[in-house]
Amino acid sequence: MDFSHVSVLLHEAVDALNIRPDGVYLDGTAGGGGHSFEIAGRLGENGRLIAVDRDEEAVEAATKRLEPFRDRVTVVRENYGNFDRVLDGLGIGKVDGILLDLGVSSHQFDDPERGFSYRFDAPLDMRMDRREEKSAYDVVNGYSEEELYRIIRDYGEDGFAKNIAKHIVMKRSASPIRTTAELSEIIKGAIPAKIRAKGGHPAKQTFQAIRIEVNGELDVLKETLEKMRDRLNDGGKLVIITFHSLEDRIVKNAFRNWEHPCTCPPDLPVCVCGKVPYGKAEKSLTASPEELEQNPRSSSARLRVFERRV
Numbered sequence: 001m002d003f004s005h006v007s008v009l010l011h012e013a014v015d016a017l018n019i020r021p022d023g024v025y026l027d028g029t030a031g032g033g034g035h036s037f038e039i040a041g042r043l044g045e046n047g048r049l050i051a052v053d054r055d056e057e058a059v060e061a062a063t064k065r066l067e068p069f070r071d072r073v074t075v076v077r078e079n080y081g082n083f084d085r086v087l088d089g090l091g092i093g094k095v096d097g098i099l100l101d102l103g104v105s106s107h108q109f110d111d112p113e114r115g116f117s118y119r120f121d122a123p124l125d126m127r128m129d130r131r132e133e134k135s136a137y138d139v140v141n142g143y144s145e146e147e148l149y150r151i152i153r154d155y156g157e158d159g160f161a162k163n164i165a166k167h168i169v170m171k172r173s174a175s176p177i178r179t180t181a182e183l184s185e186i187i188k189g190a191i192p193a194k195i196r197a198k199g200g201h202p203a204k205q206t207f208q209a210i211r212i213e214v215n216g217e218l219d220v221l222k223e224t225l226e227k228m229r230d231r232l233n234d235g236g237k238l239v240i241i242t243f244h245s246l247e248d249r250i251v252k253n254a255f256r257n258w259e260h261p262c263t264c265p266p267d268l269p270v271c272v273c274g275k276v277p278y279g280k281a282e283k284s285l286t287a288s289p290e291e292l293e294q295n296p297r298s299s300s301a302r303l304r305v306f307e308r309r310v
Contacts, residue, residue: 006106007034008298009241012285013099014038016239016305022046023096026087028080028228029053031105033062039099040069047072050095052086054079054129058105079129081220084227094233102221103243104128104211106297116211118203121181126211136210140183141176145169155218155246156209164190164206180207208244218246225254229278232308243300255281255306279309 007013013035017025021044027036030051040049051066051073053059059077066073076086080100087095108128109117115125115136124136143151148165152158167190168177177183184203191202212218228238242248261275282305287298 006295006297007031007038008101008103008295008301009285009287009291009303010034010038012303013101013239013241014042016282016303017097017099017237018235019043020047020096024048024092024094025050026083026095026098027051028083028098029101030062030075031055031058031101032107033065035099035101036062036073037065037069040066040073043069043072045072048092049073050086050090050092051075052078052080052083055105055108056130057107061107079220081224083224084231087231094231095236096233097237097239098228098232099239101241102217102247103241103297103301115180116207118180118184118201118207121179123179124177124183126207126214128215132215134214136214137176137178139210139213140168141172151213152206152209154209155212156205156207157245158205158209160191160195166190183207212246218250221247221250225251229258229306229308234308234310236308238306238308240304242302242304248302248304251304252284255304258306277309279307281306 017039019025019039019042021042023043024047025039025043027039027049030036030053033051036049036051043049049069049072051062053062054077056077059075063075066075074090078086087093104116108114112120112122115122124140126136127134139151145165148168149162152164153161158164164187167186168183171177171186177186187203187206188196196202232238240251242251258278259281261277262271263273263275264271285303287295287301291298
């Protein structure tokens with residue numbers, strides 16, 4: 001199956017980076033290379049782009065797509081959480097911009113073998129990097145009822161998390177849950193019919209929760225943001241596209257705290273804590289009506305930008 005992915009907020013994200021022809025940029029979630037291709041096209045012969053992704057198929061697709069810019073682009077298979085190791089290995093200190101597109105690619109969702117979607121009957125997998133040992137099968141069949149409840153509640157924000165966890169544990173006691181279709185049916189059975197009839201697919205939130213847990217998505221984001229901020233040159237931009245409220249909250253709060261780091265009591269007339277702003281957050285953006293019409297998956301996307309000031 002060819003790697004296909006429609007880059008969300010493509011021009012808005014790359015415009016926000018304010019590309020300098022001789023600048024150095026990092027695309028931490030290159031996917032099929034959509035954003036990277038646009039970045040590379042704006043670089044001059046002295047510019048440089050490091051395109052990173054942990055998915056082997058994405059790296060292959062990005063390498064092929066970025067071939068016209070091979071003189072200025074380096075593609076690396078790695079988790080963006082290890083971006084500092086990648087930059088150090090390439091002898092790069094600070095960069096002029098970093099882009100993260102945190103969505104699961106269309107390819108990952110649409111490839112039945114990857115087990116990301118409840119739309120197909122496939123082995124429970126959901127690993128973005130198939131070198132990792134832990135898969136959705138391990139979470140569904142190995143986590144305690146309390147652990148399953150916690151991740152479905154916290155990462156899926158599902159009001160029926162407790163009942164879903166209970167049904168999963170009950171079903172797997174007879175035999176392991178092996179496929180996405182089995183899991184989807186169990187989730188349906190844990191949610192009242194009148195509730196199922198109202199919203200979207202009943203398994204959507206639980207599948208999101210398990211995927212986040214398998215890939216450590218929120219932990220990587222939390223642990224990496226400050227390191228990314230500190231690798232930006234003066235005027236450098238950190239541009240992040242999120243697709244659900246959990247990610248967006250982490251990014252929004254981080255940017256707000258960097259812009260207003262003062263911890264003094266509000267009634268003090270002057271700041272005495274000595275903490276100075278790291279830069280400025282820009283107004284967030286969402287997909288245009290035209291993009292929404294062409295790509296419905298962009299409906300939940302939100303773009304946030306932070307400009308580093310040293």
